[in-house]
Amino acid sequence: MIEVNKNLCMRCGGCVATCPKxxxxxxxxxxxxxxxxVSCGTCVNFCPVGALKVKK
Ligand code: SF4
Ligand code: SF4
Structure with a gap:
């Protein structure tokens, strides 16, 4: 699972399209x-403002 920093996320929707699942x-x-x-990290690496991280 990933964690979204709602203060950083600008809701561009870009990461939605990158998620293979x-x-x-x-x-x-x-x-x-x-x-x-599946915690692959693709969306985390994509986000231009660093709003996502993989939950431990
Ligand atoms: S790419 Fe980043 S800023 Fe854009 S919707 Fe996803 S988490 Fe938010
Ligand atoms: S891209 Fe990977 S880490 Fe991000 S939501 Fe999709 S499966 Fe999870």
Whole structure:
């Protein structure tokens, strides 16, 4: 699973398209990650503002 820093996330939606498991969704509450996430780190590396990190 990933953790979203909602203060940094600008809701651009870019990471949603990079996720190979389609685990990310942009909702009215911000970016959400569901249990399809395999913690691959692709979205973390993609985010231009560093708003994502893999939860330990
Ligand atoms: S790429 Fe980063 S800033 Fe854009 S929606 Fe994803 S987490 Fe937010
Ligand atoms: S860590 Fe990988 S599987 Fe999880 S949300 Fe990010 S891109 Fe998708």
């Amino acid at each position: 389609a685990a990310l969704t942009l909702t009215e509450h911000g970016l959400e990650c569901d249990n399809r996430c």
